[in-house]
Amino acid sequence: MSPEDYCYNFAAPPGSDFRYSLLGLPLKRRQALLALKAFCLETAQIVSECQDAGVARVKLDWWQAEVGRLFAGEPQHPVTRALRGPLADFNLPEEYFREILDGITMDLDYDAYPNFSGLMVYLHRRGSVPALLAAEILGYQDRRATPRFAHEAGIALILFDFLYDARRHAQCGRLYWPEEEMERYGIKASDLLAPQTTERLRQLFAFQAERIRHHYAQSLTHLPTMDRYTQYHLLIRLDLAKALLEEIAEDGYRLLEQRTSLPPLRKLWLAWRLRRREKLHRRRLPVVA
Known part of the structure; x- marks a missing residue:
């Protein structure tokens, strides 16, 4: 199995949101995004799969060394071997990959955060940094606004x-x-372990959902028109998450009793519709001489 096939099978299983977000992308960009996603998943599962924190730290140390080998041109793992080409094609910075690993290390150092401000470093490392790398792979013109998106x-x-x-x-x-x-x-x-969503839990879930909607809306305000089509991979991922969020809300946030999901055909329709819409919008943009 080639490194690219390994990443595709691991990062984009049938029916996954990520698989639909790759719709219509050129091969190089698609393979780069798959390798990036596989890197995030491969390293994140260390903490969930290792019962011993010491073993998890040893594995994360290996990945820190592997990032060094990757940027030296000598990667060993299928994921980093798949990333070797994208580093040159899209000029991906080494510090971003190390920040992702630093975020995973935070899962070993912290099991809770006192307030939202304290959580922001983790959100940046585990959420924003992978999205920033994805934006680089997708390409953009506005060097200030699109990274904010x-x-x-x-x-x-x-x-x-x-x-x-x-x-x-x-x-x-x-x-x-x-x-x-x-x-x-x-x-x-412990309330989150019970298979029952109480009214207090429902209120907490609804509060978190509003925060997600806020960041979703904020992201769109930053995305300039000139970069909307090139960034449609991230837009599809956002739209699929938003659509599922509204389904969960309609169902009363019963997240502890059942696992709500969107049908594959609906995911395909949402992804295709968004890409088509952004493609049509791009055609209407004035040509810059």
Whole structure:
């Protein structure tokens, strides 16, 4: 199996949102995004799969060394071997990959955060940095506004993951909602392990959903018209998350009893419609001499 096939099978399984967000992308960009996603997944699962924190730190140290080998042109892992080409094609900075690893290390150092400000470093490393790398792969013209879009988009996407997988994260002993917000709604971490969504939990979930909507809206305000089509991969991921969020809200945020999902055909339709819309908008843009 080639490194590219490894990343495709690992990062974009059938029915995944990520798979639909690759619709119509040129091969080089698609393979680069798959390798980036595989890097994020491969390294993130270290913490969830290693019961021993010491073993997890040893593995993360290996990945820190592997990033060094990658940028020296001597990667060993299939994921980093798949990343070797994109580094040259898209000028991806080494410090971004190290920041992602630093974010994963935070999962070993912290199991809760006192307030939202304290969580922001983690959100930047695990949410914004991968989105910034994706934006570089996709390409853009506005060097100020579009990175701001990617920053906010990454936060929206990882906050959605926190909400959608709240019970799984709690089972792993990690709490990604600020303690002050949990206290405000009278929620303990153990409440997230019960297969029942109480009214207080529903209020907490609704509060988190509003924060996701806020960052979703903020991301769009930063994205300039000239870069909308090139960034449609991130826009599709945002739209699929937003559509699922509204389904969850309509269902009363019953995240602990069931796993709500969008049908594959609806995902395909949403992805195709968004790409087509942005393509038509690009054609209407004035030609710059």
